[in-house]
Amino acid sequence: MYDRIITHDDFDGIISAALASNILKIDRYEFAGPRTISDNRFPITESDVVCDLPCPSEVGLWFDHHAGNVEDLSYLGRSPEDIPGRFDTKPSCARVVFEHFTSEFPERFTAMVDEADRIDSFDWHSIEDWRAETPGKVVDGAIKLKSGERRERFAFLARLVSALRDGELQAVSELAWVRTRYDAHVAEEISMKEKIERDASFLDMDTGREIVILDRTHHKNQDPINKNLAYLIYSEALAVIEIKSRFRRGIKTNDIAFSMSLSLNLNEKEHGKDVGEIMRRLNIGDGHKGAGAGTIDCASKDAMLTQKDRILNKIFKYWKEMPYEL
Numbered sequence: 001m002y003d004r005i006i007t008h009d010d011f012d013g014i015i016s017a018a019l020a021s022n023i024l025k026i027d028r029y030e031f032a033g034p035r036t037i038s039d040n041r042f043p044i045t046e047s048d049v050v051c052d053l054p055c056p057s058e059v060g061l062w063f064d065h066h067a068g069n070v071e072d073l074s075y076l077g078r079s080p081e082d083i084p085g086r087f088d089t090k091p092s093c094a095r096v097v098f099e100h101f102t103s104e105f106p107e108r109f110t111a112m113v114d115e116a117d118r119i120d121s122f123d124w125h126s127i128e129d130w131r132a133e134t135p136g137k138v139v140d141g142a143i144k145l146k147s148g149e150r151r152e153r154f155a156f157l158a159r160l161v162s163a164l165r166d167g168e169l170q171a172v173s174e175l176a177w178v179r180t181r182y183d184a185h186v187a188e189e190i191s192m193k194e195k196i197e198r199d200a201s202f203l204d205m206d207t208g209r210e211i212v213i214l215d216r217t218h219h220k221n222q223d224p225i226n227k228n229l230a231y232l233i234y235s236e237a238l239a240v241i242e243i244k245s246r247f248r249r250g251i252k253t254n255d256i257a258f259s260m261s262l263s264l265n266l267n268e269k270e271h272g273k274d275v276g277e278i279m280r281r282l283n284i285g286d287g288h289k290g291a292g293a294g295t296i297d298c299a300s301k302d303a304m305l306t307q308k309d310r311i312l313n314k315i316f317k318y319w320k321e322m323p324y325e326l
């Protein structure tokens with residue numbers, strides 16, 4: 001009935017595919033990011049199962065947990081009830097697939113779904129907890145590896161789905177072909193950390209060094225970094241802001257993007273800091289309590305430099321108005 005699984009190319013997508021593959025006996029997999037699906041760049045038919053991605057116009061089964069995707073459907077006059085499969089606002093799509101077929105899964109899938117919940121919702125108690133090496137995080141790191149060819153990565157992901165469909169998460173995390181990619185990912189993080197160290201600063205008025213600022217706008221090529229790695233250098237900081245130039249067709253523009261997130265160490269506290277609220281007050285973007293982003297278009301480089309300072313000063317002002325302890 002269904003002959004192909006199309007899934008998000010992240011940990012949650014991979015676990016979702018392993019679950020669906022186990023139950024539906026499908027062994028053809030394709031991987032995509034959300035934009036590829038919403039831009040209709042990937043032909044999908046009624047014989048496809050789609051996981052952890054926006055809902056295509058035609059689909060066999062659709063499994064997802066992103067509230068934003070249901071909102072997009074509603075603009076088209078569609079609702080999840082009319083689409084075969086299941087939608088639920090769970091911490092992971094893997095959880096949605098698991099609950100849909102629940103009693104039919106072998107016990108070993110429980111650990112995978114628990115890990116998908118934590119990894120997909122970034123649900124860590126502290127920085128230490130986030131950094132602790134677990135089987136799930138080894139597999140996640142192997143998926144996140146940036147270097148290498150696309151084709152090679154997709155072949156790895158397909159092999160990974162099959163391995164997780166048939167074996168324990170722990171055993172899969174110990175396979176040499178998984179471990180090699182994980183080790184390369186760890187090396188990439190070390191070089192990201194060095195880049196972060198070079199770009200990091202604090203505002204003059206931020207005497208308590210609460211917000212790490214990673215200004216990457218002076219770089220010609222802004223290779224991706226994981227801004228959370230800043231907490232490994234500034235473990236006492238409460239938030240990180242990354243500022244990047246926006247590119248259009250490979251060309252750097254004067255438009256800039258801010259992304260901000262709270263330290264995981266704040267998860268242990270009752271506090272009033274809210275990044276989404278800061279972005280909304282600035283009227284440049286949106287987000288939730290723990291993370292948010294915004295963009296601002298600038299007519300010239302001078303305008304960009306002025307706006308950047310203005311926005312940073314305002315962020316700091318709004319930040320200080322929010323209580324640290326409730």
Ligand SMILES: [Mn+2]
Nearest residue numbers: 012052093120
């Ligand atoms: Mn997901």
